[in-house]
Amino acid sequence: xxxxxxxxxxxxxxxxxxxxxxxxxxxxxxxxxxxxxxxxxxxxxxxxxxxxxxxxxxxxxxxxxxxxxxxxxxxxxxxxxxxxxxxxxxxxxxxxxxxxxxxxxxxxxxxxxxxxxxxxxxxxxxxxxxxxxxxxxxxxxxxxxxxxxxxxxxxxxxxxxxxxxxxxxxxxxxxxxxxxxxxxxxxxxxxxxxxxxxxxxxxxxxxxxxxxxxxxxxxxxxxxxxxxxxxxxxxxxxxxxxxxxxxxxxxxxxxxxxxxxxxxxxxxxxxxxxxxxxxxxxxxxxxxxxxxxxxxxxxxxxxxxxxxxxxxxxxxxxxxxxxxxxxxxxxxxxxxxxxxxxxxxx
Amino acid sequence: xxxxxxxxxxxxxxxxxxxxxxxxxxxxxxxxxxxxxxxxxxxxxxxxxxxxxxxxxxxxxxxxxxxxxxxxxxxxxxxxxxxxxxxxxxxxxxxxxxxxxxxxxxxxxxxxxxxxxxxxxxxxxxxxxxxxxxxxxxxxxxxxxxxxxxxxxxxxxxxxxxxxxxxxxxxxxxxxxxxxxxxxxxxxxxxxxxxxxxxxxxxxxxxxxxxxxxxxxxxxxxxxxxxxxxxxxxxxxxxxxxxxxxxxxxxxxxxxxxxxxxxxxxxxxxxxxxxxxxxxxxxxxxxxxxxxxxxxxxxxxxxxxxxxxxxxxxxxxxxxxxxxxxxxxxxxxxxxxxxxxxxxxxxxxxxxxxxxxxxx
Numbered sequence: 206x207x208x209x210x211x212x213x214x215x216x217x218x219x220x221x222x223x224x225x226x227x228x229x230x231x232x233x234x235x236x237x238x239x240x241x242x243x244x245x246x247x248x249x250x251x252x253x254x255x256x257x258x259x260x261x262x263x264x265x266x267x268x269x270x271x272x273x274x275x276x277x278x279x280x281x282x283x284x285x286x287x288x289x290x291x292x293x294x295x296x297x298x299x300x301x302x303x304x305x306x307x308x309x310x311x312x313x314x315x316x317x318x319x320x321x322x323x324x325x326x327x328x329x330x331x332x333x334x335x336x337x338x339x340x341x342x343x344x345x346x347x348x349x350x351x352x353x354x355x356x357x358x359x360x361x362x363x364x365x366x367x368x369x370x371x372x373x374x375x376x377x378x379x380x381x382x383x384x385x386x387x388x389x390x391x392x393x394x395x396x397x398x399x400x401x402x403x404x405x406x407x408x409x410x411x412x413x414x415x416x417x418x419x420x421x422x423x424x425x426x427x428x429x430x431x432x433x434x435x436x437x438x439x440x441x442x443x444x445x446x447x448x449x450x451x452x453x454x455x456x457x458x459x460x461x462x463x464x465x466x467x468x469x470x471x472x473x474x475x476x477x478x479x480x481x482x483x484x485x486x487x488x489x490x491x492x493x494x495x496x497x498x499x500x501x502x503x504x505x506x507x508x509x510x511x512x513x514x515x516x517x518x519x520x521x522x523x524x525x526x527x528x529x530x531x532x533x534x535x536x537x538x539x540x541x542x543x544x545x546x547x548x549x550x551x
Numbered sequence: 552x553x554x555x556x557x558x559x560x561x562x563x564x565x566x567x568x569x570x571x572x573x574x575x576x577x578x579x580x581x582x583x584x585x586x587x588x589x590x591x592x593x594x595x596x597x598x599x600x601x602x603x604x605x606x607x608x609x610x611x612x613x614x615x616x617x618x619x620x621x622x623x624x625x626x627x628x629x630x631x632x633x634x635x636x637x638x639x640x641x642x643x644x645x646x647x648x649x650x651x652x653x654x655x656x657x658x659x660x661x662x663x664x665x666x667x668x669x670x671x672x673x674x675x676x677x678x679x680x681x682x683x684x685x686x687x688x689x690x691x692x693x694x695x696x697x698x699x700x701x702x703x704x705x706x707x708x709x710x711x712x713x714x715x716x717x718x719x720x721x722x723x724x725x726x727x728x729x730x731x732x733x734x735x736x737x738x739x740x741x742x743x744x745x746x747x748x749x750x751x752x753x754x755x756x757x758x759x760x761x762x763x764x765x766x767x768x769x770x771x772x773x774x775x776x777x778x779x780x781x782x783x784x785x786x787x788x789x790x791x792x793x794x795x796x797x798x799x800x801x802x803x804x805x806x807x808x809x810x811x812x813x814x815x816x817x818x819x820x821x822x823x824x825x826x827x828x829x830x831x832x833x834x835x836x837x838x839x840x841x842x843x844x845x846x847x848x849x850x851x852x853x854x855x856x857x858x859x860x861x862x863x864x865x866x867x868x869x870x871x872x873x874x875x876x877x878x879x880x881x882x883x884x885x886x887x888x889x890x891x892x893x894x895x896x897x898x899x900x901x902x903x904x905x906x907x908x909x910x911x
Binding site: 254255367368369370397398399400401402405406407409410424425426427428430431432450451453454455464465466468469470471472473474475476477478479480481482483484486487 | 615616726728756757758760761762764765768783784785786787789790791792793809810813823824825826827828829830831832833834835836837839840845895
């Protein structure tokens with residue numbers, strides 16, 4: 206275990222993280238040198254459509270990517286460089302410090318084990334809780350996540366709960382070791398809007414109480430908008446735009462972010478409002494283009510967009526970064542080129 | 552088509568005579584009840600609902616899972632499982648009661664009444680060629696081979712695809728969005744007057760979802776199609792619907808013109824749903840509330856108003872007396888003893904401000 210820096214406000218730092226799968230068909234690169242940071246107590250939203258690499262990013266951070274995946278890059282968690290750790294060591298370390306809630310609680314929970322035992326399982330492993338201790342903590346956790354009558358729930362099986370309740374059990378399981386970071390990977394996607402709101406509210410409340418950091422991984426920009434401090438938009442295995450959530454939504458700079466926001470139907474628009482369409486299809490992982498992955502679908506793409514990856518550019522707020530040659534707000538190519546040149550100097 | 556005595560269906564209980572029902576509609580559903588049996592237990596999935604859909608109109612049917620919206624859609628097309636379900640009430644399609652006609656006549660009606668399902672891939676036979684799948688309805692209808700080819704071509708054209716794109720290929724060779732286009736083409740090939748769309752975009756990515764919604768809208772307009780759009784996503788329903796019906800535990804709790812319902816939702820449940828829709832707008836900071844509530848068991852619905860167990864406005868009368876749909880001052884109909892009349896939260900009184908971002 207190598208401590209690389211003094212533990213300051215930074216909880217997670219991901220540097221140049223790549224991930225690829227090799228098969229007979231070729232090499233599929235699902236992550237292309239992703240950089241990401243998360244401070245303590247903050248909430249980060251990671252948004253992307255299916256196949257954008259958002260789930261693989263989380264798995265690569267946690268070291269739970271499939272064995273066939275080749276992961277490279279650096280992940281520093283609370284000052285500890287994880288990339289130098291052995292798999293077992295890493296699991297022991299992260300299992301305690303990071304909790305994760307997946308999309309489908311039914312496939313994450315063991316259907317033949319009572320939920321109480323599943324909640325305390327991680328704690329008994331990491332902290333050696335006794336049976337009685339585990340039970341007490343599990344029941345407390347179930348009360349915390351709003352399960353009615355936790356004493357009774359303790360001995361019940363997953364199928365006896367509704368989808369929303371199962372997701373609460375998953376959250377209790379993820380919280381058992383008092384993690385510093387909670388990752389919710391599409392945790393509310395399969396739920397009704399009302400239940401989704403309940404679960405997201407619950408996560409927000411718990412996060413405040415425990416001063417955890419949180420990563421909300423979702424395809425739904427609406428979930429991210431009102432509930433996160435920072436947002437990262439992923440496309441084709443890259444983070445194409447990243448910044449304070451408010452800046453990113455009010456002043457999106459990457460063409461993909463802008464198009465995505467325009468494609469969402471809204472309740473405050475009149476009926477039959479034509480939605481902005483993003484033509485074409487998501488990029489094929491086996492045949493990546495050298496430049497911006499969005500170039501083939503982009504309405505303002507220039508020749509250079511598909512030839513080389515644009516340099517990182519900055520928005521009005523310097524924490525707001527994006528990777529685009531022709532960002533929103535720079536209609537003419539010359540201005541964009543000038544902006545590109547100036548950032549290259551930096 | 553068999554001539555059936557229209558409107559002679561025995562209406563169970565008191566036939567509703569609410570003012571939101573129109574006589575001249577294409578499809579009229581009156582006092583529909585659907586029950587499912589499981590062992591000795593019966594569960595009423597749809598508990599007496601009435602609505603209608605006019606030609607060229609889109610009715611959005613919204614509610615949480617288990618509210619009976621899909622069951623309603625399936626009942627209209629007589630797609631409910633025969634073994635364990637029962638249906639009463641009447642479904643009048645151009646005056647023909649679909650509940651009374653024999654299967655052979657129903658097959659004729661299906662030409663004009665089609666359905667699109669949530670997951671297109673699982674509603675296609677994976678071993679058949681896509682071309683045959685799109686034309687299957689026409690084969691069943693006994694259309695001649697040459698005409699089938701023409702109509703499949705036209706239908707594919709309508710959804711922005713072509714014969715060369717599909718010929719010889721099978722469903723797994725298409726993406727989710729393309730499969731949904733093919734499902735729409737399959738429905739369109741028959742030249743229907745009404746399509747029941749059951750969560751047609753729920754499984755699609757945002758960018759693809761927009762394509763399919765726009766496509767459906769464009770086709771609806773061009774062909775003067777009526778749509779029943781079943782969805783849990785209130786934002787999608789807002790975009791496509793002329794009228795909406797909000798369902799809760801098998802009942803319609805609010806129904807009316809979409810503009811009115813969304814501007815000033817009357818039923819507390821409609822508001823609960825609307826407030827829960829995540830808006831892609833970072834200026835609206837969400838304050839978490841501790842209130843958590845879930846739908847009670849559908850096998851034993853609460854007495855009186857079914858929403859009362861989750862309703863912030865519930866009082867004694869809500870337990871004792873079941874509210875009936877009645878007209879609200881703002882125009883739509885709602886079944887509530889203490890309806891709202893103020894604008895929906897988050898709705899700006901002026902037309903929504905253009906969000907153009909970086910241009911200034």
